[in-house]
Ligand SMILES: Cc1ncc(C[n+]2csc(CCOP(=O)(O)OP(=O)(O)O)c2C)c(N)n1
């Protein structure tokens with residue numbers, strides 16, 4: 203973070219409650235905001251006919267960034283799902299790459315134009331390649347954790363998905379196996395209340411996904427996913443515990459999908475304006491800013507400066523990515539098999 | 543080393559690979575106790591922690607192998623019977639087969655899924671299936687179906703060392719039926735190659751697994767009648783050794799494709815299409831197929847099982863017709 207600030211009197215702030223340094227809080231705000239602004243720009247491009255498809259994480263930035271920041275970059279693994287732009291930004295993706303991915307450009311290192319946008323993957327960055335089939339990645343995460351345990355590598359794997367995806371067999375199989383072998387995995391469920399049009403009560407007969415942890419002999423926790431700091435404070439100790447051999451965690455972040463399911467969805471079919479407005483008041487980015495301001499962690503100018511920087515980056519990235527080469531038709535061929 | 547059965551060939555190769563590469567490990571149901579066919583017998587004690595009993599969950603076995611392979615291990619998964627692999631179809635089809643493609647080779651999966659397939663063991667619907675056609679329809683997965691012990695050894699090693707997902711099909715009826723001196727026998731060491739096992743001028747038979755042995759037996763009988771057969775042991779079904787397949791078709795001009803799997807949509811259709819497209823001018827007769835009938839699955843009762851399974855007599859009868867054409 204480049205922002206230059208004058209030193210403040212620490213006694214005036216409540217930073218010690220946060221378990222996060224000032225620099226980390228700044229990073230948290232930056233990544234949440236960058237995720238949101240990128241998504242906004244993406245949707246605008248979609249509406250202008252310049253991007254065929256957008257699936258966004260608006261409303262889930264705190265859940266994503268707070269959790270990802272609890273991991274060790276370059277050491278730990280993530281097996282994210284399509285809404286997890288925030289997780290990817292924490293793990294090293296920048297605005298330009300996010301836009302390359304949106305536009306399915308030739309040089310998008312996630313999928314090189316071969317997948318729909320928001321299907322992430324970058325081996326070097328420890329982001330596991332992901333398909334559209336929900337919950338399959340939970341088993342991949344378990345396999346990585348099993349391998350790491352066999353090798354005595356002290357890593358943690360965080361695999362995420364939505365609450366609807368927990369209805370699938372792979373979710374249950376993954377928790378079961380991880381529980382048996384006490385693997386260093388965090389199953390991280392972003393419960394945003396909907397699986398496309400289906401409310402949670404059509405996906406499960408229980409209130410909390412996390413209650414399922416007991417059935418598999420693993421730890422369960424519920425956290426307010428609209429509060430990035432709380433998310434971090436919940437995930438960080440779980441990461442430490444599972445890294446130390448304490449076994450897997452099922453953590454459910456209660457959040458809300460502020461936008462429609464995707465750029466192709468009309469959410470007025472299945473939810474009310476009133477409900478949306480209520481949740482918009484709990485917008486995680488707004489809440490974060492209010493809290494750090496009222497706790498006097500940052501003067502407003504610092505946060506404004508971050509906002510400005512994010513806006514500049516998004517604008518530049520969108521322009522830059524649009525000028526990047528598309529794949530050639532015959533780029534459809536190749537790499538069916540890996541040759542070493 | 544001398545004579546080995548198919549199951550001994552597999553077991554000894556697993557032991558050798560576990561010894562030579564510490565990234566390998568075995569994951570499957572009952573494998574710690576040796577597995578239901580004893581392919582992994584004795585290995586858990588010799589390689590502590592590297593032969594792992596999975597819960598009874600096939601999607602797990604494959605999905606977890608994917609994760610471990612991505613991490614750099616070389617998992618050797620065992621699906622107890624090929625009939626139960628379908629619960630892991632999604633992990634193979636939607637994930638494993640596309641891992642390299644969708645990342646343009648940034649990520650890859652050096653993993654093997656071994657599984658016993660095929661009928662003739664009184665296994666009924668769910669212990670007799672031929673599954674190869676489903677998985678040959680997935681570019682990105684290699685499908686291997688050897689027939690002789692020496693090839694089981696060399697191709698299992700090649701599969702484990704390959705950086706791609708390999709479905710390694712083991713015909714369960716041959717596990718203890720087929721023996722071979724593996725030191726002297728020819729052994730194909732590369733995936734993607736077929737072998738012309740027997741040469742004759744009158745017609746060409748293509749087969750794999752138990753049916754390869756039945757085809758060779760039929761060829762012996764036919765030789766006594768003055769009909770000389772070429773027999774192709776396909777070995778790898780995907781990617782297919784098109785060159786050898788076409789060469790063998792052109793040599794005789796008459797083609798008989800044999801498989802246990804049901805006819806419609808079976809692997810033989812692809813072979814027939816390939817030959818028709820690229821060797822049409824060499825053909826002296828219509829392409830013939832001997833395959834299981836189009837009923838949902840192999841029935842249990844031995845009379846009906848026998849009705850379902852192709853065998854040396856049915857192959858010989860079809861070959862006589864073809865030779866006379
Ligand atoms: C196996 C599978 N079935 C159906 C779909 C189509 N689909 C995509 S997202 C989705 C809903 C997922 O809901 P949830 O898990 O709650 O995640 P959210 O989108 O709400 O973040 C569905 C049904 C799919 N991608 N994969």
Ligand SMILES: [Mg+2]
Pocket residue numbers: 364365366392393394395396397398
């Ligand atoms: Mg949801």
